[in-house]
Amino acid sequence: xxxxxxxxxxxxxxxxxGLWRIGDGxxxxxxxxxxxxxxxxxxxxxxxxxxxxYGGYATEAILGDALRARPGLRERMEIVTxxxxxxxxxxxxxxxxxxxxxxxxxxxASVEQSLRDLGTDRIDLLLIHRPDPLMDHEETGQxxxxxxxxxxxxxxxxxxxxxxxVELLESRMAAPLVANQIEISLARxxxxxxxxxxxxxxxxxxxxxWSPLGGGSLMTAKGPLGDLMDxxxxxxxxxxAAIATAFLLAHPARILPVLGxxxxxxxxxxxxxxxxxxxxxxxxxxYQAALGRxxx
Numbered sequence: 001x002x003x004x005x006x007x008x009x010x011x012x013x014x015x016x017x018g019l020w021r022i023g024d025g026x027x028x029x030x031x032x033x034x035x036x037x038x039x040x041x042x043x044x045x046x047x048x049x050x051x052x053x054y055g056g057y058a059t060e061a062i063l064g065d066a067l068r069a070r071p072g073l074r075e076r077m078e079i080v081t082x083x084x085x086x087x088x089x090x091x092x093x094x095x096x097x098x099x100x101x102x103x104x105x106x107x108x109a110s111v112e113q114s115l116r117d118l119g120t121d122r123i124d125l126l127l128i129h130r131p132d133p134l135m136d137h138e139e140t141g142q143x144x145x146x147x148x149x150x151x152x153x154x155x156x157x158x159x160x161x162x163x164x165x166v167e168l169l170e171s172r173m174a175a176p177l178v179a180n181q182i183e184i185s186l187a188r189x190x191x192x193x194x195x196x197x198x199x200x201x202x203x204x205x206x207x208x209x210w211s212p213l214g215g216g217s218l219m220t221a222k223g224p225l226g227d228l229m230d231x232x233x234x235x236x237x238x239x240x241a242a243i244a245t246a247f248l249l250a251h252p253a254r255i256l257p258v259l260g261x262x263x264x265x266x267x268x269x270x271x272x273x274x275x276x277x278x279x280x281x282x283x284x285x286x287y288q289a290a291l292g293r294x295x296x
Contacts, residue, residue, distance in 0.1 A: 001044030001274055004254050006178040006206055007155045010124060012047040012078055014249065014274060016208060017267070018258040019048055019063060023055035026262075028062045030069035037066065039264035041076060043271035049181075049208070049258045051082035051129055052110050057090030060117035068119045079118060080208075082129040082159055082181075083110035100132035104143040111152055126153040127181055131165045141173040148175050157181070157206070163199040179206035184255065186225065186244050186290040187214025192251075201253040209248055212257035218244050225289035232286075236276050238269065245273035247286050 003011040017040045022033065040046070050059050060081065067074045084102050088095040091113075107128075114123060126147065128140070144156045157179030158166060170177050180200055184191045184207070191197045200207045213219060218229065219240055229240045236243070241261075248255045259270055278286075288294055 001271075004206055004256055006125065006157075010078070010154050012080070012125070012206065012256060013045050014254070014256055015043070015045045015245070015271060016047040016049050016080070016256050016258045017045050017262070018210070018260045019050040019059055019262065020054050020260060022050075022262050023059050023062050030066040033062060033066035034070045034073060036262045036264060036267075037070075037073060037077070039267050043267060044274075045259075045267070045271065046076060047078045047080060047124075047256075049080045049210075051085070051127075052114055053082075053085045053087055053129070056087075057092065060114050064117050064119040074120055078124040079120065080125040080127065081114055081118075081123055082127040083107060083114070084129040084132060100130055100134070102128055102132040102135045102140045104139050104146075107140065107143045108147070111147055115152065122151060123153045125155045125157060125179060127157045127159045127179065128161070128169070129159050131158075131161050135169070137168045138172045141169055141171075145174050155179070159208075159210075163195060166199070177205070179208055181208035181210050181258070183211050184209040184248065185212045185214045185218065186229075186247055186286060187211075187217050187221075189287060189290045192287070197251070197253050197255075206256060207253055208256045208258055210258050211260065212248055213241055213244050213260065216260075225286070228285055228289050232278070232282060238272055238276065241266065241270050242273040242276060243278075243286075245270055246276035246278055247283065249273060249276075250278045250283050 002014040005011045084100055086092050086095050086101050087098045147153045155178045157177050159181040161180055166177055182191055229243050232243045233239050245257050248257050
């Protein structure tokens with residue numbers, strides 16, 4: 001599978017396995033989770049996306065148990081995780097309100113906890129999860145630089161940041177921010193024209209797309225968009241999920257879709273999206289159907 005470089009010694013697989021729901025009522029035994037990871041590896045998907053808050057601050061430990069039970073598996077994968085959201089659940093149950101914390105103390109404490117839960121000595125890519133209205137960009141930037149210097153993270157980036165948020169944080173950093181994870185899909189096509197995608201494309205930074213299937217809404221979409229996805233799925237011998245993913249992969253910014261499923265059979269089908277080549281006119285047919293109007 002194609003890989004996208006983030007730093008001189010770090011790259012991610014073009015498709016990323018999202019582990020947000022890996023602990024939602026499913027079998028979370030180390031053997032079962034490891035089997036899902038192996039299914040990803042079989043497709044060339046080596047990059048995992050999660051966050052400290054996922055699963056009520058429990059998902060990283062679930063992954064860590066699987067990695068500890070399967071020696072050698074960690075070295076075949078890249079771990080992307082996030083920090084900065086404090087919600088009144090799990091280890092932050094005493095919080096009075098959900099809020100953001102991008103202070104040095106919180107970032108460092110979160111990374112130390114993630115390293116313990118994951119059972120690893122480094123995080124490959126650390127993202128600040130959400131823009132923090134109270135962010136002290138000098139303090140946050142220094143905290144990220146220090147983690148890089150200590151070797152606890154290999155690269156840093158952000159999630160859900162707008163271009164001005166990125167520039168503010170990076171203005172006081174020695175190291176670059178190498179990625180931004182944003183919501184982009186046929187269900188949310190705004191970043192194609194609102195400047196977000198162009199900003200990162202110009203800077204040659206990785207754009208990771210969360211919810212590339214519109215939170216599942218694209219799988220049940222009716223009307224012109226649903227009909228067109230079905231038409232193209234039939235033509236390419238695949239399903240809607242692969243078509244929606246191929247739509248993102250076709251963009252020259254080299255978007256990295258974060259796949260929300262951990263079902264091995266679905267991973268295999270969506271993995272086929274990397275081999276689909278949408279014609280330009282078919283891409284625009286999908287885009288127009290997503291917009292609900294003809295392009296100007």
